[in-house]
Amino acid sequence: MSDPDCLFCSIVAGDVPAEVVATSERSVAFRDVNPQAPTHVLVVPRTHHRDAAALAAADPAGTADLVTLAAEVAAGEGLSGYRLVFNTGAEAGQTVFHTHLHVVGGRDLGWPPG
Numbered sequence: 361m362s363d364p365d366c367l368f369c370s371i372v373a374g375d376v377p378a379e380v381v382a383t384s385e386r387s388v389a390f391r392d393v394n395p396q397a398p399t400h401v402l403v404v405p406r407t408h409h410r411d412a413a414a415l416a417a418a419d420p421a422g423t424a425d426l427v428t429l430a431a432e433v434a435a436g437e438g439l440s441g442y443r444l445v446f447n448t449g450a451e452a453g454q455t456v457f458h459t460h461l462h463v464v465g466g467r468d469l470g471w472p473p474g
């Protein structure tokens with residue numbers, strides 16, 4: 361359930377430092393190292409899955425927990441609105457293949473995204 365070569369598994373384990381802002385039994389939320397907005401937090405499951413679909417297939421409750429913890433993060437940041445994004449696959453911009461939910465807010469985000 362953990363991949364020794366995975367960056368986010370290492371962050372979950374505490375072996376790579378990150379600014380953790382919230383945790384639950386199933387998930388960990390930490391600030392993105394290259395923020396795209398005043399609030400940019402990544403919420404990840406403690407277990408290793410390559411993307412959101414793989415997590416949903418293996419652990420539906422774990423998928424829901426990401427959204428629940430993301431809402432707690434947004435509330436803690438004082439956001440009245442925010443965007444949740446799962447980049448899925450390299451073509452969509454996914455660069456880290458451990459499921460992660462981007463929580464983005466604190467500026468006018470616009471729609472549709474670029």
Ligand code: 5GP
Pocket residue numbers: 367378379390391392393394395402446447453454455456457
């Ligand atoms: P993706 O492009 O896969 O959807 O998102 C990966 C995110 O992880 C990117 O926004 C990137 O800035 C972030 N990231 C990459 N390496 C690190 C790291 O070592 N620490 C943290 N906190 N974020 C990282």
Ligand code: ZN
Pocket residue numbers: 362363366367368369370407408409457458
């Ligand atoms: Zn991992």
